[in-house]
Amino acid sequence: MYLARITVTLRPSILDPKGKAAGEALHQLGYADIRSVRIGKHIELRLDVSDESEAHALADEACRKLLANEVMEDFTIHLERI
Amino acid sequence: MARFSVLVFPGSNCDHDAYHAVRHVMGHEGRFVWHKDTDLGNPDVVIVPGGFSYGDYLRCGAIARFSPVMREVKAFADRGGLVIGICNGFQILLESHLLPGVMLHNAHLKFACKDVYLRTESTASPYTSALRKGQVLRIPIAHGEGNYHCDADTRKRLQDEDRILFRYCGADGSLDDAHNPNGSLDHIAGICNEGRNVLGMMPHPERAMEKTVGSTDGRFIFESMLRHAVAAAG
Numbered sequence: 001m002y003l004a005r006i007t008v009t010l011r012p013s014i015l016d017p018k019g020k021a022a023g024e025a026l027h028q029l030g031y032a033d034i035r036s037v038r039i040g041k042h043i044e045l046r047l048d049v050s051d052e053s054e055a056h057a058l059a060d061e062a063c064r065k066l067l068a069n070e071v072m073e074d075f076t077i078h079l080e081r082i
Numbered sequence: 083m084a085r086f087s088v089l090v091f092p093g094s095n096c097d098h099d100a101y102h103a104v105r106h107v108m109g110h111e112g113r114f115v116w117h118k119d120t121d122l123g124n125p126d127v128v129i130v131p132g133g134f135s136y137g138d139y140l141r142c143g144a145i146a147r148f149s150p151v152m153r154e155v156k157a158f159a160d161r162g163g164l165v166i167g168i169c170n171g172f173q174i175l176l177e178s179h180l181l182p183g184v185m186l187h188n189a190h191l192k193f194a195c196k197d198v199y200l201r202t203e204s205t206a207s208p209y210t211s212a213l214r215k216g217q218v219l220r221i222p223i224a225h226g227e228g229n230y231h232c233d234a235d236t237r238k239r240l241q242d243e244d245r246i247l248f249r250y251c252g253a254d255g256s257l258d259d260a261h262n263p264n265g266s267l268d269h270i271a272g273i274c275n276e277g278r279n280v281l282g283m284m285p286h287p288e289r290a291m292e293k294t295v296g297s298t299d300g301r302f303i304f305e306s307m308l309r310h311a312v313a314a315a316g
Contacts, residue, residue: 014231015187015229015265017188017189017190018187066145067140069144069177069184071184071231071232071233072184072231
């Protein structure tokens, strides 16, 4: 079994209104050194496969097909054997 | 009599508005098609209605895309059938790749629920043939994610191929940021596919069909579809 930890983030060129709002709130709280905030999604998949490359291929396919929209989002996959 | 099939996903909430517009206002045939069904009922037009399909989980329209009925809708569209996606329906058509681009959160972060003005940018489509180029319509919007975005190549193609059918504008048809309710790229409110038989638009023409609700401008879009359906049948 593998645990895939997937992070989906808006591409750098894409406006992130939620991140912007959170950033403005942090500035209001006095955190002047926080330059920007980008908000993404954290997704965990438990994969019933024994091979790491197979696990990566499966998670990658799930991301491309459903979990991320590549027009506006990037994703990264971290695998852990469980 | 033209036949309209209105899709129903868990979380659709404009399906009855669309049905009412078709059946009771326009006097044509309408039926609901549940998202798990695979029989569209031989329609002239498929309406993908607004709402919050699957609670907008993951991304608006992302899960509805994989509903069994959407395979049939894609096949219907590929045969040249008319498919109109309104609001969440537009988002579903984008996620289904029946139309290009994505919807981002409204730039100002607020849910926008109000009447807006739309400028008719092209009359060369089954959805705008009853309109004049430049004609301004008053139609309501109600969305949180209607900020249309696409890459530079797609933007150029949409423009060059005359596929932007509606833009947000002022009452006099002027284009400026003050009348762009969500930050959409190039003020885009509605686009069609390459074959011009699939339309996605964020504003709700089905909610602008009767004087009692403030505007009848939505009828132009339904009348255009009916013209096309009659011509196709004849």
